[in-house]
Amino acid sequence: MRPLRRLLPLALAALTALPSCGADDRDATILSVFARADDPQWRTRPTLLDGRYARMAASPVDFYRGAIALYLRDWRDGSMGLSASNFAVDLPMPLGVGDPHVENFGTLLGPDGRVTLEANDLDGADRVPYLWDLRRLTVGLCVAARWSNADNAAARAAAAAVDRTVAHDAARAYADALAAPSSPALADASEATAPLVSDLFRRAQRDATRRTELDDLTTLTGTTRTLRRGHVDPDDPTDVLESLPAWAIDALPALFAQYRLTLRTPPDARAFTVLDAARHYGSGVASFARVRLLVLVRGPTDAPDDDVVLEVKEQSDAVSPGGFVPSVWFDSIGARVRAARDALWSRPDADPWWGTAVWFGLPVQIRAESGAAKGLRIARMTGANGTPDALRALARTLGARLAVMHRRTLPADAPQLSVVRRDPEAFAREQADVSVRYADQVFADHARFAALVAARGPSLGRTVSPDDAPSTPAQALLGRAPIESP
Template sequence: MNGPSSKGVRLCLALAFVLAACGGRTEEEARKAEITSVMARADEPLLRARPRLCEGKYARMAASAYDFYRGTVPLSLHDFRGNNFGFGASAYAIAGPLVPALGDPHPENFGALLAADGTLALEPNDFDSADFAPYLWDVRRLVAGMALAARLTNADEPAAQAATAAASRDVARAAAEGYADAIAALAKGGPRERITEGGGDANLDDLFERSIEDRDARAELDELTTLDGKVRRLRRGVLDSEEPTGVYLDVPPAAYAALPSAIERYRGTLLEPPPSAFLTLLDAARELGSGVASWARVRVILLVRGPTDDPADDVVLELKELADSGLAGLYPPGVFYDGVAERVRLASRAAWARPDAEPFWGTTEWMGFVCQIKRESAGQKTLRTSRMREERGSPAALASLGRRLGGVVARAHAADPLGTSWAVADVAAVIGRDPAGFVAEQVDVGDRYAAQVIVDWRLFREALEERGPRLGVPMDLADTPPPDVRALYGDAHAP
């Protein structure tokens, strides 16, 4: 994506920021231009090649403050590097080594995963941004995410929302304490905890109860497929009237024909590969409208044969396009893995309590894309802030959840995905000099940043209104992808 058009985009965005910052504008106008510039630069390749999909991503981010936070890792990274709002500086930073970071450990990037033996456990379930990074990056994304959830929960009950918002610092404190306590225990050789039940935590109890019910019922087959005699097919169109942007469409013929070989390559990346017949492709559908940060990525739902020819044991998988983490190259040596696929495979299996936490989680290449394939099971529920209401949205419930998630992040940081010893002892030592001070600092930074996210969300919506649904990035027909790839984007390159 080089050339005059790309340079023009960068010059336009840089000029907008300078004018806003220096032309007698308010601080909010300068921040609005900063948000616009950072997000448009981060998304420029997608904005140019598949602008309609990026419009959908930005519309999703504009819909709620929490979805905005989910989509703004580039903005948080910009703030971390520049210490905007105190997000990057710390009395507890370490020069090195880096930790195997999850990359984006906000509360909705955790959920129940179904292990090889059929048991469920709370695990990180999104590794798009995973890479080696300073430990404080993950800590602050989590603490700020929990404080933000506290500020936003119970939106339909003003009194309850006010009470929980007032307790946002307590929720942030619990997440920071959970991390500090767990990293200290792990540094002393403590076990890597595998959380298999809620244990009285309102949100985790809800997560496991729903996951167990839908795991046992194989609910994804009823939700995502139809059965005509002994022939099962994936549904098409809108599957859930409450989520009208989520759509299943036919896969273009050339792309469909390339799926069996991609699935076979994926089979070879699994820890315990099933027989090839297990992964016989029965149907595939292009999925639109899923995720937030990854909204513009290619997704395909796969229906495969499973253990037998009986349609009752068919298996649903999800293929998703992967990209660089966004954290790569930020700190030397910059590149730790031999490619995107290896990064996601090794980071996930090391971060989980056991490598087979999701035995169908592997990678492949398809149509020129590096892709992840994983199980699409209704039993694998994700934590959702929309469910954190009433009892689950109380200050005590959110604090309990934050503490547990802090421990899961610490466990990931104590892993060694490349087979070497990493930074758990160094992190524990710097925190151990003053644990209370460490927690207090993270509370101040995380809660302040959560408040700024709500301001930034409003400014982002204003920017979309003023600059258009692509944040002012112009169309250029020279960026049109090849026909077989463009077909996967639907009408993505329409003017």
């Protein structure tokens, strides 16, 4: 037995390299979480994932946007405190936005020309604990406050100094709106008390009438309109439109036939006559590596001035903490997105072109690419839009909007309502405390992530097996990122 006692530890030590070589525990956690979460994309479209990581490494805001898998891990980790609350209610769950960070809100253009402020990214919409959604928002507001006013260090410091207040205001507005007996029916410009939101509405309404998307994305030759190719946004070298293979374009009419049936008020089928289509690279953060197309369709008439640009975007499973068995709430990805569209918006037809379909096996969401569809951007939190008061007003607006969304799918006697009514101020303070703490974690994690990308390379040190390479047609769909790094 004595030789065995000596040999056993040696044998085991020889089999196992020392854990965490060159990386501390949190680095190791970050590496492992992204490796697992992004494995399918890593295998099939590694260069696009490199682009996503480069974008995430560029700023804490983009890191937060792209790191919801890490948020989920930390949510499930009891010692992180992210899911801890004196106001916790695990069930029933509202249908939430899933990832309601600041930049996932924006304007949509309704069929009557009215613009409303809505959740404009439903990729992660699902049944989630109400605090999951609220904290995703309030942490995002803290991150935004700290990263606002990029052009003015003093203004940034002033905004960062009120990050806790900003999160508090959002949570308090959420509590008040959740507990209120009634909620505003429409999130239109009349609700725009925050300067950033007012500015958003102003620009959206201006561009709605100008149809600026046609100028920005297409060229008109005689009476024929086509999509541009190459770099679309001169300020963003990653924003590229490339031609699609003819066989991929040939499949678009069938795609639009499916999609049309998912619209609340389907236009005439001829409106979807495909005029041109292109692969769109360089958009989004979490969805940077997903398949995106821009498709130019005929619109109501043959006249080129009413052509419509549609965005076709690949969808995937939502990242959420799940729930009770069977842990899925919808029959398909498309059903999930459509349910969110119908439940979360202040009007079901906030974007009448928003629908779903399946294209070559990929679940896709289709929406209008409109000059009136503008997202809130932290880069615009400058000047009058980036003052502490402006940020607090924005926080109140978004907190209240989120509560209204949750109210739509919670039962009238949902325990969340009574829980927040118990002590709304304590509720808001708790959310603020958690949000500031986790925002600290986001900034620290971002620094770690950027260092890991710098040290290990754009793929975080992973190598792709040639065996994983998709077939040539699949590569043509998924894309090989012939683009510059952001």
